[in-house]
Amino acid sequence: MRRRTGCALKGQQDVRGVDSIAQGLVLMEVETDFIRLARTCARSMPATGHEALIRNLKRIAPGLSFQRVLTRGDWYRVGGVVSEQGRRVADNLVEWIERESAGDIHTLLNKCAETPYFATRLNGQTHYLVAVTGDRACDFVQLEVEEVQEVLDRALIEPETYPDDLEELIDPVHYTRMPFEPVASCRYLLRRVTPLASYLKNLTANLDTRVPVERFLEDWDRSSAGEPGRFCKHWILSLHEYTDGYGEPVMQAQPVSTFSGELDELDPDASLYGADLANLIHDFDRAAGYPMAWYFHMLVCKKVSPRVAEAIHNDLTGAYDYLPARDFKVLRDWVATPYGV
Template sequence: MNETQGWSEYCKSLAPAIVESCTKVPVSSGPGALVKALSVALPDWKFRHALSRGGWYRLGGVIAVNGHRLSDNLEEWVENALDQHNGDFALLIDDFADRQLYATRLVGQTHYLVAAAGEGTDAFLQLEIEDLQEMRVHQLFANHANTLDELLDPRGGADKPLPVGLPFYNFRRVQHIGAFLHRMLRQKPEPSPIHRMLADWTGSSAGHTSEYCNHWVIATREHLDRYHQPIFRAQPIATQGGGAPDCEATAGTSGLKLQAVLAHFDRQAGYPMAWYFHMLATKAVPHWVAEAVVEDSLAGFAYLPERDIDVVRGWLHRPYSV
C-alpha cells in the first residue's frame, strides 16, 4: 500500500461508502455525526474531524420565480443561450429581460477529516467533505450586465439570497497526503516548501511529541499547465480554532523574555516549536525571532533542544515559507 498508484486506487475504493454516509447524515446533526457514520461505514479507518473552512461559494444553476429548475449549471445554460443568439450579448439580454429567472449559488464550507495511515509525518488520509446549501441569488438579465462575468456573478446587488433547499453533505475527495507529496517530488525532485516543512516537523521536538495531522491539514490542488503537464500545489492550514496565538515579542527581544514568549506561544498551540511552524505558514511570528533564537544559543543561552536549534539554523541558512 506504499505505492503512490496503489494509494490512489485504494482511496477511490473508499468513495462509495463515503458518499453513502454523506447522503444519510443530515448537516444539522453536525460533523460529529458524520464522523460516527464514517466509523461504521469504514471501520478500518479512524477518521476524526480536524477543521472546518467556510466563506466560499460556487455557481449553481438557473430557476424560475416559481421554483421550476431550468438547469443545474448556470454557466453552461448561459453559454448555450448565447450560442442560440449567435453570440449577440445584447440580443440575449433583450430576449430574456421580461422573464423572471434567477441564478443560484452553492454556499458552503469544507470539513477536513484525517486518519493515520502508517508511520511518517505525511502518512495520513485526508478526507474533504463539503457542507453545501443552494441559494437563490440575483435575477438574471435584470442588472444591465455588460459582460458574461457580470451576468453570471455580479458583485453586490439588492437581491436577498433565499435558500432553495436544505443544506447537504457532498463528498469532494479522499487522498493519502504522503502519496500526493511523492507525486510532487516525481515531477520536480527539488523539495518544495511543504516537503521542507514536513522534514522540519520530523526533525524537531514537534515530531517527537505529536502527529503533524493533529495540528495541520494540507489543502492540495492539481491542474494542467498550457503544455498539459501536471502542476501540484500544497498549502498547510493550521487546525487550531480561533487562529494562531499572539506572538507578544517586539523586535530586539531576546534571552529570558523571548524564551517566555515562545514557551507561551507553544502552550497556546499545544505542541513544542509551534512558533516556528506558524512563522513558516501563518506569519503569526516574525522572521527575526528565528535569528534571535540562534543568536541566544550561540551566546550560551540554549532554551531549545539541540535538534530544534539545528532546524532553525537550517532555515536561516536557506529560508523558505509555505
C-alpha cells in the same frame, strides 16, 4: 465572500509510494470506495451534526478514523436556475446558459423575455477531516467535505442592466441580491479525498530540489513536534492544481494551521534574550498545543518574525540551552539555509 470554482466531486486516488502493506490496504480502501464516500456524505444531513457524518464514514471505511480538525467558510459557488413559482429548471446555471444560448447571449435573452428565471447560489464552508495512516507527518488521508446551502440569489435578467456577454450573465459583478430564501436544505458534498503521502510524492516526482512544504514536513518529523499522528491535528494542507502557461499541470500544497484562537505575535527587539526569550516561545508553544509551534508558524505566517529564530540561535550558540538537541539542529539548518512556505 470568495467565489469558489470547480466541481463538487474531485479526488486524488493514486496511492503509490505507501511504505507498508497495512497502509497500502487502508489507502486502497479509500481508492476503491471513493464513490461510496461521496454518497455517504451526500446522504448525511448537516442538521444531525458532524459526528453523525464521521460515524457514517466509519461504517464504509472502518480502517480510517476520521476527525474534523478545521472548518473554512465564506465562499460561494454559482448554483442553478428556478422559475418564478420556485420550480427547479436546472441544477447547473453554467451548463443551462451554455445549452440554451448556443453561445449567443441574444438567443437566451429572447427566450427569457417572457418567462422570468432566477439564479441561485451555493453558500458554503469546507470541513477538513483527517485520518492518520502512519507515523510520518505526511501519513494521513485528508477529506474536504463541503457544507452547502442553496439560496435564491438574483433575477437572471434585470431589465435595467442587460449583460454584455455570457460570462457577465453567469457571475455579474453588480446586481440586486434577493432577500435570503433557501431553495434546498443544507447538504454535504465530498470535494476531495487525498492520501497526502502519495500526493506529495507526485508533487515532487519531477523536481530536482525539495519544495518548501516537503522540507516543512521533514522538519516536523525531525523536531520534538514529530509525535506520530500529531501533525494533521494541528495542520491541514490546502491543495491547488492548475495548468501553467506551457500547458503543464502544477500541484501546490500550502500548510494551514487548525488553531482557532488568537496567538500572540512574536517580534522581539534585540534586548530580549535568555530566559525571557525562552519563556516567550514556550508560552507560544503552550497556547498552540505542541512544542516548536513558534518555528512552524514562523515558516507559514507573519505571527512569528524570523528575528525570533535568529535570536534563539544566538542564545543557543552562546551560553544558553533551552531547546532539545533535535530542535536546535532543525533551527541551525534553517539559519544556514532559510526558507518559508
